[in-house]
Amino acid sequence: MNNNYDDNKISLKGTGGFLKLVIPADMEHDDLWRGMEKIIEEAEGLLSNVGIIVDFNQRNVTFELLSCFINDFILKYDLKVGSWLSKDTETLNLFRKLALKSSENDTPAMRSSGKGKEALIIKNSLRSGQRIEHHGDVIVIGHVNDGAEILATGNISVFGKLKGLLHAGYESDEENVITCNCFEAKQVRLGGKLSTVINHQSNLWGKPVIISLEKDSLHMREIEC
Amino acid sequence: MESRVIVVTSGKGGVGKTTTSANLSVSLARAGYKVVAVDADIGLRNLDLVMGLENRVVYNFVDVIEGSCRLNQALVRDKRVENLFLLPAAQTRTKDAVNPSQMVALTEDLKKEFDFVIMDCPAGIEGGFQNAAAGADEGLIVTTPEISAVRDADRIIGMLESLQKSPNRLIINRVRPKMIKGGDMLEVEDVLDVLAVKLIGVVPEDPSVIRSTNSGEPLAFANDSPASKAFENIASRLTGVDVPFLDLENMNGSGFFTGFKKLFRFSR
Numbered sequence: 404m405n406n407n408y409d410d411n412k413i414s415l416k417g418t419g420g421f422l423k424l425v426i427p428a429d430m431e432h433d434d435l436w437r438g439m440e441k442i443i444e445e446a447e448g449l450l451s452n453v454g455i456i457v458d459f460n461q462r463n464v465t466f467e468l469l470s471c472f473i474n475d476f477i478l479k480y481d482l483k484v485g486s487w488l489s490k491d492t493e494t495l496n497l498f499r500k501l502a503l504k505s506s507e508n509d510t511p512a513m514r515s516s517g518k519g520k521e522a523l524i525i526k527n528s529l530r531s532g533q534r535i536e537h538h539g540d541v542i543v544i545g546h547v548n549d550g551a552e553i554l555a556t557g558n559i560s561v562f563g564k565l566k567g568l569l570h571a572g573y574e575s576d577e578e579n580v581i582t583c584n585c586f587e588a589k590q591v592r593l594g595g596k597l598s599t600v601i602n603h604q605s606n607l608w609g610k611p612v613i614i615s616l617e618k619d620s621l622h623m624r625e626i627e628c
Numbered sequence: 629m630e631s632r633v634i635v636v637t638s639g640k641g642g643v644g645k646t647t648t649s650a651n652l653s654v655s656l657a658r659a660g661y662k663v664v665a666v667d668a669d670i671g672l673r674n675l676d677l678v679m680g681l682e683n684r685v686v687y688n689f690v691d692v693i694e695g696s697c698r699l700n701q702a703l704v705r706d707k708r709v710e711n712l713f714l715l716p717a718a719q720t721r722t723k724d725a726v727n728p729s730q731m732v733a734l735t736e737d738l739k740k741e742f743d744f745v746i747m748d749c750p751a752g753i754e755g756g757f758q759n760a761a762a763g764a765d766e767g768l769i770v771t772t773p774e775i776s777a778v779r780d781a782d783r784i785i786g787m788l789e790s791l792q793k794s795p796n797r798l799i800i801n802r803v804r805p806k807m808i809k810g811g812d813m814l815e816v817e818d819v820l821d822v823l824a825v826k827l828i829g830v831v832p833e834d835p836s837v838i839r840s841t842n843s844g845e846p847l848a849f850a851n852d853s854p855a856s857k858a859f860e861n862i863a864s865r866l867t868g869v870d871v872p873f874l875d876l877e878n879m880n881g882s883g884f885f886t887g888f889k890k891l892f893r894f895s896r
Contacts, residue, residue, distance in 0.1 A: 528824060530782045531786065546821075550782065550783060
């Protein structure tokens with residue numbers, strides 16, 4: 404799943420337990436539909452698993468557009484919408500008339516303890532080719548398979564096997580950690596640091612580990628259970 | 629019965645998709661079902677060779693889609709078994725000769741005539757895969773016990789899930805129990821732990837596969853080799869028959885099925 408921060412494209416951003424789908428206000432109808440198809444294809448099932456917040460920005464959303472949007476994307480791909488956002492008064496009134504939840508605060512976002520960042524909880528394994536970018540912590544209740552990637556500005560915790568690539572503390576100055584139940588990754592990244600070559604001969608291979616930055620270098624140690 | 633369209637796919641090339649498609653099609657036809665094997669690999673068709681029907685190909689499904697012939701004209705009947713047909717791919721065209729919506733329309737037409745539509749998917753995740761998967765209801769993922777094939781299978785399962793194909797079931801091909809025993813090959817359990825989909829069959833490495841491919845006589849006709857039996861069992865399981873897995877332990881002196889109990893630690 405690629406986040407796209409280009410102003411003229413639909414972007415997907417992590418926010419709490421949801422992914423926020425931000426639709427540019429001036430995007431043409433056809434481009435919007437093509438962009439949605441593309442982002443759903445790239446997300447490969449994650450959208451339906453995680454749930455989304457749809458943000459139409461300043462766009463004036465008509466009933467016809469909304470019903471087509473719901474029919475062509477929400478129902479067709481079995482997406483779960485936590486909230487509908489808009490900065491347009493008429494659009495907000497339409498949401499209210501249809502009893503659609505229209506406040507981001509209504510969504511049951513999960514927050515990590517201590518730092519006030521919102522956590523993204525992924526309740527399935529990540530397959531090869533799937534990619535998550537999130538502003539905050541990420542918890543994966545499953546494996547991160549070889550070829551999957553997670554970039555998070557906060558901490559990353561994997562309950563299953565870690566074989567894919569994790570980058571915690573991405574573009575962040577805060578101290579972050581990576582934890583996993585079974586470490587089998589070739590590489591990890593924490594803040595601006597990249598691990599040296601790790602292989603199955605490492606004494607931590609296959610064990611539960613915590614990886615942190617200590618004295619400006621990556622430090623990996625076994626989690627004593 | 630309601631017609632079923634099954635895409636046989638893998639992501640990686642050379643793992644046995646075409647061999648699997650041919651043998652499952654033969655086994656299902658021998659079991660009395662009306663079956664069409666569709667070669668969805670436009671530009672690199674092989675299924676006609678593996679099924680030994682290359683001399684009888686006149687039209688292909690691209691001709692059907694373009695309206696150059698009727699569907700019945702492009703279907704090649706296999707004379708060795710009743711109710712088995714091949715719908716060949718075009719060899720002189722490329723994957724972009726058709727699009728997913730045309731493939732959906734084609735499979736809808738095939739569903740009216742056949743109990744099973746077996747789509748032999750090309751390798752890769754681009755247009756060829758998208759076309760083959762478009763009209764399919766369910767997926768059969770073929771992999772070998774190699775890390776490269778398993779990673780590609782993982783990718784393709786993710787794509788099938790995103791296309792809402794279900795169920796997606798796994799065939800592990802070319803298993804060598806002796807290598808597994810020696811620690812030189814991934815165990816079935818390891819493959820399942822990564823891919824987390826239901827296993828429908830394990831096919832042992834079998835030299836007779838190469839002989840049958842070269843002779844254009846699918847193994848399922850002979851019915852006497854380990855691989856042939858494995859394909860026949862997979863076909864039975866596809867139809868809902870509960871068939872025990874082959875006892876490769878005694879066949880080859882290895883105990884690699886002992887770990888099956890720990891499957892699906894993280895189910896999807």
